[in-house]
Amino acid sequence: MKALTFKRGIHPPHGKHYTENKPIEVLMPKGDLIYPMAQHIGAPCEPLVKKGDRVLLGQKIGEAKGFVSAPIHSTVSGTVKNVTPMLHPNGTKVMSVIVENDGLYEEDPSINQSKDYKKMSREEIINKIREAGVVGMGGAGFPTFIKLSPPIIENIDTILINGAECEPYLTSDYRVMVEESGKVAEGLRIILHLFPKAKGYIAIEDNKPEAIAKMREATKNDKNIQILVLKTKYPQGSEKQLIYACTKREVPSGKLPADVGCIVQNIDTVVAIHRAIVRGRPLMRRIVTVSGGAIKEPKNFKVRIGTTYRELVEAAGGFIEKPAKIISGGPMMGIALFSLDVPIIKTSSAILCLTEKEAVLPPEKACIRCGKCVDICPMNLLPLSLNVHALHHEWDDFEKEHGMDCMECGSCSYICPAKRHLLQSIRRGKKTILANKRK
């Protein structure tokens, strides 16, 4: 079968060779754990504990505020050292609970309660996923229970599990598919139980044959689950592009996947759903790739949320070369950090430490109108024109040319031979327009 794909896009170097064959290593935290109260899209949590309190593993320490929110749990047992604003991986200071690990890992009695999901009602399952604090772990951090509660359940006919992992360097989803294929399959079965009319698909790029084989094996007896092979291309894992590649449906501008009958979930999120329902465990760990040319022994870790980036970098042998850039996430959409003293949160997929050579930042030159950005834009925008409008503060033209539809994949800046910072100015344009509208 021909590999499925979307239109346009780019082929950045993979950089996955560093870690793709490194089995997931469990990393136990050494120092204090930091839990920012904002680890998801939506309202930040309210701390439920105060300085000096003893907390148990799995205990809820942040209560979800508002509908779009997700509770946060302690991932160790110990004492609350402080509740204070701390540096967040996104570069701002966020109210955080700091827990001193007592090393006992004493579990909260509320966790580990589970029963057969087939005997649970839809409400019970959704509620359990909400209480477990499960959010989209691919990067955006949208609360999973909302995604699983579309207005009309019967309209959903496609559950897509996103195993594209199109970002260079990242191998966490790949390792999960290879090593925990059974859990991914079972997690998908739980989602399909919620949507009896839907078929399940696990979409994987064709540069990951082992993951494709393992997932095929794990789902061979499931009549309503199919493995889809995707062309290796960036941004294949973008939600709307993935839906188009797999179903040829176009999510209308400003609408959600559910509007075209699809629900997309990230690989690690499906495992988190599995743990929440089958084992009664809240979201407390995630898989993180620590990679890049400046890292001594690039690895994939299973790590407790709240562990600092510094501990992960040290566990990967530290630096062999002075890193020029530290990135939280992938090199295309990740956020550059100025400090390693930030905690792993629910959406931290990778820590990349790039060398001077990898993290090139060449000077901007004049646009020569080569049109390469137009040829590759997955949303079919005109990045060069949006860039000019943003730089000239022509916000009306920016909106007229659908600048707000930009998904910030960064393909335009990547491909630009003049090395113009196209996404940077487009992103600023979007933010300015949103800010003007709020006024």
Next chain:
Amino acid sequence: MEQTMYTVSSSPHIRADHTIDSIMKDVIIALLPAVIMSLYIFKWEALWVMIFSILSCVGSEALWQKLTKNPITIDDYSAVVTGLLLAFNLPASVPLWIPIIGGAFAIVIVKQIFGGLGQNFMNPALAARAILLASWPSHMTNWTLDGVTTATPLGILKAGMGEVSAATLAAPPAFSQLLIGNIGGCLGETSAIALLIGAAYLLYKRIIHWRIPASFIGTVFILTWIFGRNGMFQANPFYEIFTGGLLLGAFFMATDYTTSPVTPLGQWIMGIGCGLITTLIRLFGGYPEGVSYSILLMNLAVPLLDRYTHPKVFGEVKSNE
């Protein structure tokens, strides 16, 4: 506290390898087969025209930028490309002040005055050719081959359409001569094979897209085949597309980034428009050849084409339903 300083910038954090310089170098590499063939066919005369044209372009760019106190950007090779393309559009026998004036005009008047690289509204080399042709037509149409004055294949075809008796004219050169390039013409346009090799390189390296050359050449092919010089469906369209400046123009000049549309639909229209104007001039106009004027005219339409050919945004139509 953190002691080490890390670079913090907006994503993406990796960039493709190619640069403006590398693209310009690739264009020069793609032009090399034609350079070699023109040296083989036109000998020393071609070499001097090329050298003076390139020196004039690079020199006037450096001089202009120095006089206007702008950063000197001759290291991006774009002036070299302009110089080489201008030379390709000149007869080998021109006096050497012609490439010098042409190069200075191309760079200073057409490129730098309008803002430099990426801002010119016309192809600099072609604009310079047009002004040279208008100012010194005799020098610009003096075609020689091995020291003997000759005519271009298109000139012979054009003359054959008129009142002059066909018997008094030389027969147009054989098709095989068009491929090698041993014919009268501008020094870079005569060898079809050399130009096609260069074009294949540009397409393979994805420096250019096939939309403009394919629609340009395709339009000329179909129109000359249908309307022919000697009546409907009488012409040999393969002969027509391999003569004159069509291959050079379609692959190397009409595809010039700055003066061609950025949208796919705009590029199709650009190519078809160039083909249409070229055929009109060749068959019905006063000049034997129309490639350079067709490109220049379509260059002027590029801002309009870009404005009215925005592609449909992903997810756009359905939301309007």
